[in-house]
Amino acid sequence: MPPEPDDSSVASSTAAAESYTKVLQGRYELGSVLGWGASSKVYRTRDVRSGVHVAVKAVRKPHHPCSPEDPVAAHRSVERELAALRHVQGHPHVGHLLDVLASHSTVYLVLDLARGGSVQSALEDRVRSKEPAAYWLFGQLVSTLAHVHPRGVFHRDVTLR
Known part of the structure; x- marks a missing residue:
């Protein structure tokens, strides 16, 4: 579900060479x-001002009256995700919420x-036969989970920063 163009917020990019x-x-x-x-897609994205690469998670709003998605439930889901992201900040292996935009x-x-x-x-590509790397990765994972779980945050998708 790619984000729909919104004339007030989305325009064509001139950075075709970078495939944006x-x-x-x-x-x-x-x-x-x-x-x-x-209910969402995650895009590799470049901040125009700083040139830094970030990730943008695009969550579609249920916009049609006949949409199978309950608008109230969808709104609660986004609010819950924002609250969880804000609640677990402050750990070196937890990604930061940098901005929230809407169309x-x-x-x-x-x-x-x-x-x-x-x-x-990472386990499949880099760590399969390298025990020290597996220990390092496992240590980061345990440290992160020890930070987020007591705060009531659980997630099936874990990524490496």
Whole structure:
């Protein structure tokens, strides 16, 4: 579900050489899709002002009266995610919520880019036969989970910063 163009917030990008296709509210250039879930997509994105790469999670709002999604439940889900992200800040292995943007059809959460990818891909690609690397990765994972779980935050997707 790509974000729908919104004339007031999204314009064509001139950075075709970098394969960025849209600019969100004059600030973030959307690039390739990093992943997706039931109600959102995550894009590799570049901050136009600083040049820093970030991730943008685009969550579509239920916009049609006949939408199968309950608008109240969808709103609560986004609010719950924002609260969880704010609640677990302050750990070196937890990504930061940098910005929140919205158009008439989509809510955009701007987050730190997890350059290391998912824990599963790291285990498959880099750590399979390297025991010291596995210990290092496992230590980071345990440290992060020890930080977020007592705060009531649980998630099935874990990425590496």
